[in-house]
Amino acid sequence: MPVQGKTLMYALALAAALAVGQPAAADRLLAYHFDVGHADMTLIQSGGCNVLIDAGRWDRNDVLGHLERVGVSQIHILIATHPHADHIGQMDQVIDRYAVGQLWATGWEHDSRTFERFLDAALEDDLSYYEVRAGGGVQCGDMAMRVIHPVDPLEGIHDGVAVRIEHEHATLLYTGDAEAAHEREMLARGENVEADVLHLGHHGSSTSTIPEFLSAVDPKMVIYSAGRDNRYGHPHDEVIERVKNHGAAVYGTAERGTIVIGADAAGIQVRVEHGAGGPENSISGDDCIDLNTASASQLLQLEGITPRLAGGLMSARQSQPFESTAEITRVQGIGQDQRDAILEHRGACVH
């Protein structure tokens, strides 16, 4: 893509940035996976850095509203994983509205109105444009961002930008619409793909998330971005089954609406917009989380409960329901001290 007549290869000083090490106390990590229909839009924040990966659909008008509600004032790194209209759909509006530090893209061009609008907006702005390749990366706030795909020459439009984001308290992986062949290439190159949270490739399509890739990522939790009743049938059942068999919790925007991952010293937490019985992120102080009936995402609202502990708790109650909250120590990994912290912070109960 001939932006400003030049192409910048982006393979720079990640090693140096990482060598400095993480700050002593990393700021909380927040990753918003917005419900933007059948499309991707993810905002990741930590240490004052805002990273936006993709920007919704071309035929909707919801991206700026989401950013406004979160209170974003600038975008440090804007990533266009690939130039399809369900990924760069409203990116022109983002570029027009916000100060964008760097734009990362593959350089693959696409013959569409949406792509033209995106390109025009980028050309008119004084942002720094980079065609990123595996091996590049930067430190942004408290996050080490590493590009793990693609390499040259590009094979097609889905041969997009994949990034692994490392934070003191969680590691996240985003692969856009990367397909099986691209996942195999990443593994063959020996890229470090391990992550606590995996955003499923290609909206959970069975053309992505091959078993070898899933094993190598070894996620505790996966998220997919897909529209309700989309015509592609995303996410595909076999992918969801594969992920569940792997032992990872699954959250999708089609059922849960916007999904927010938080990570700090207490672990990884999830907030969802919709859940069984209403918005799970709006449980009031009077409501309690019943250890015997709560969903995994409700359990994750308890202080210090990680996806792994939530899974352990659910299997413990299946073999024998809890008779009192004190019995939570039956769950492997929850000791007395942690029990007290869990019970103090947010009303856990047993009915």
Ligand SMILES: [Zn+2]
């Ligand atoms: Zn897509």
